[in-house]
Amino acid sequence: MYIKNAWYVACTPNEIDDKPLGRKICGESVVLYRGMEGRVAAVEDYCPHRGAPLSLGQVIEGQLVCGYHGLEMGCDGKAVSMPGQRVRGFPSIRSFAVVERYGFIWIWMGAAEAADPSTIHNLHWADSPDWAYGGGLFHINCDYRLMIDNLMDLTHETYVHATSIGQKEIDETPSSTRVEGDRVITSRFMNGIEAPPFWKMALRGNNLPDSQPVDRWQICNFSPPSHVMIEVGVALAGQGGYDAPADKKASSIVVDFITPESETSIWYFWGMARNFNAKDKALTAAIREGQGKIFAEDLAMLEQQQQNLLRLPTRKVLNLNIDEGGVKSRRVVDRLIAAEQLIA
Amino acid sequence: MYIKNAWYVACTPNEIDDKPLGRKICGESVVLYRGMEGRVAAVEDYCPHRGAPLSLGQVIEGQLVCGYHGLEMGCDGKAVSMPGQRVRGFPSIRSFAVVERYGFIWIWMGAAEAADPSTIHNLHWADSPDWAYGGGLFHINCDYRLMIDNLMDLTHETYVHATSIGQKEIDETPSSTRVEGDRVITSRFMNGIEAPPFWKMALRGNNLPDSQPVDRWQICNFSPPSHVMIEVGVALAGQGGYDAPADKKASSIVVDFITPESETSIWYFWGMARNFNAKDKALTAAIREGQGKIFAEDLAMLEQQQQNLLRLPTRKVLNLNIDEGGVKSRRVVDRLIAAEQLIA
């Protein structure tokens, strides 16, 4: 079960620049491509003629052409033409509302006519010259909700990411969770601690000393369908923490777009947006590489956790204080899915 | 569902020259080997003693000997002997009628006693010194009928094989299809066109100019159970086309023996027989290599098409004019399967 009436990240622009991309999203096979004037388009990855995958075709003069027998498919899912054949009466295939914005291609998995681009998750930093962004994509064989749990409970950093961002104080400092409509916010503030290795690197990247005590914060923001933006950072201790002036801290936003592929697999778009030394491309690359290594540490854990849950379906996972963010996020997901079911 | 009372290509002789070969054909596990005096034989790939695969055994003095405990299996499926044991009362396993002819090993998947070798598909070129043949074998995860469709509608060459044998004129020139008993013939003639790259190579291989307009033909011959022989060629324009004298054309027969492995996989024996420069082995090798690359282009398309059809079983493929050859071939297959069911 997925929230359908929502904007998911389908891919990054570079994935469709050269040729169409076939990708399964929320259980549906979709082909994404650049149509007329480079505008992004998406239809079912299924040629109505013989069932060939349209993603093996190519875009010719802005039209998606099936790579098997040349059927030209409109971005509305209606067959346009085919050399020497009549295909206008063919049944339509699904077309999807898609938008290119903030450096991502967004797809609406509900009825296209209900799609409102103004509801795309706002990334205020994406078009600002004061910010830099680097990220990547992982395919992980786990339920998207397990990844939400993962990101809303950062105590796992102490164990999964012990050598980079983990530290004992995360475990020792309670977090607090609040719900605002469909959003869930889980925060943790740790003051006067030593920065872990990743943050020492970030401090140096912002020309700050890495040997002084710092105040560290983690503010996890869940919003539907399955986005988790995490404000993270460290400031020299006593300078105001989260509110410290820019030249006293290194802070960033961990970006997590979780796009379900199936009930037990996801496309995981991860990245980090920062507003210090934004023009330093070497720093962007170094952070991206570091984050990629750190986030890869979650893969085996999530995939084997998923296997355990599939193997023992009658057991229930248990919820502790630290799980409050995940629990409340799942409640939002469940409520929205139920509301969609009611209408459908 | 498969036609059982028919001769399929099981393998090529070199596949059984050194040791027995285990191969699944029409859903049945078969072991093919050379028995007494090198004669080809085939039985179930199952030792009645403990179920071991006989294909892991060896042929000793013309007898297939199980590689696990030494049971000697007769080519009629009756256990012959076993050191120190009594096995003559063992239940028989299936034996298959097999014939070596035309450079292929043929297998009859129906009752062996009904097998008539005179009904093996006639390959008039196979034993002629005026002809040369080169070919190969692919394993493809698709229904054998999808491959019949593929070969009976060559408009796909324009898209799948755009850089070698495809050209726009294939799309633009209607084909005609006729049925003769259990055979289906789909023909297309394109006159006064430029030869595509593969045929330019063939023209040069026959010492003809490659820069003049040509008349090109494609005559697809389906015959049961799932053989498709395609007469293809180009002649210098105005010299009679298909009927042009041998020194004015380059022509050949595309050979396609489709042997079902399961409902969704095939052994695909492909090749090309030509009657020009038949003694030029380098040319044979060059054509074989070129054809192998071209035919490999179909694999991803067929396998992903199969996946789409499995994923969406309620949808029906749509039939256009260009599908007439495939549609009529499938009708022959369906009719013959139904007739076998009636008797059985």
Add this chain to the structure above:
Amino acid sequence: MYIKNAWYVACTPNEIDDKPLGRKICGESVVLYRGMEGRVAAVEDYCPHRGAPLSLGQVIEGQLVCGYHGLEMGCDGKAVSMPGQRVRGFPSIRSFAVVERYGFIWIWMGAAEAADPSTIHNLHWADSPDWAYGGGLFHINCDYRLMIDNLMDLTHETYVHATSIGQKEIDETPSSTRVEGDRVITSRFMNGIEAPPFWKMALRGNNLPDSQPVDRWQICNFSPPSHVMIEVGVALAGQGGYDAPADKKASSIVVDFITPESETSIWYFWGMARNFNAKDKALTAAIREGQGKIFAEDLAMLEQQQQNLLRLPTRKVLNLNIDEGGVKSRRVVDRLIAAEQLIA
């Protein structure tokens, strides 16, 4: 179906020296590790908090700590603690009785309280300075009973291991089988024969001539749940065979611990214990390498046999004289499983 109330070999000590080991045994996912004072422990590979695999955790001060969120798991399956959380009320997970002995880690798959270490299979040679041991571990996709059959009928050596330990005389010499309680013993004695290559190597390794006739013996000992110890050797002919003095023979014990992973896969711990030239480590390594190559020859046969049996479930394997050892061993297994079912 497995015998549960029995000691299986779970792993070798080196597999858990550095970190916990996750292994599926008799269908259950188990994590094996060294706890307090290096003592071996085993619990379900499932953290009661969120279902994470405990085998991805680590041992800290003798306690198994979940690698996801730091839950500390007791070796009795009761959650001990978790930073900042209350977990003492968590439902217990299964814990298993485990014992380190004879160079193996043994696990009891029944209720831990019924486990009696005195019933662990006695390996009299394991702690003796007069004996040397070398061995390895294979994962094989076959029913554990197929491996018991394999080891209780050594006529397969003639075919599967023709170039090393096989010889025609094995086939030609009947074996005799007797049952002693839950043990099954199948013996074969071949006198005045030429030693096959592996045994010629062993004779030379014991400073004996390899060109004289020998008396050879094979005594297969099955004991529950699925252990097969095989006394094998050759003595210079006429010196007493099995009972010949130590300086007239080369003999050893083939060690086979078959631990079911699932109904159709096993962990196969194989090795050889010998009491000649026990201090010659190069000889131990040479024998181990030779045995590894020989035993690897069984893999393809067993796995394809298993596939055949799964494909044709209604057929029954047939039993000959040579199968008597396997048949009677299976009867013991069946009887013990039935007895456990009755109690359960």
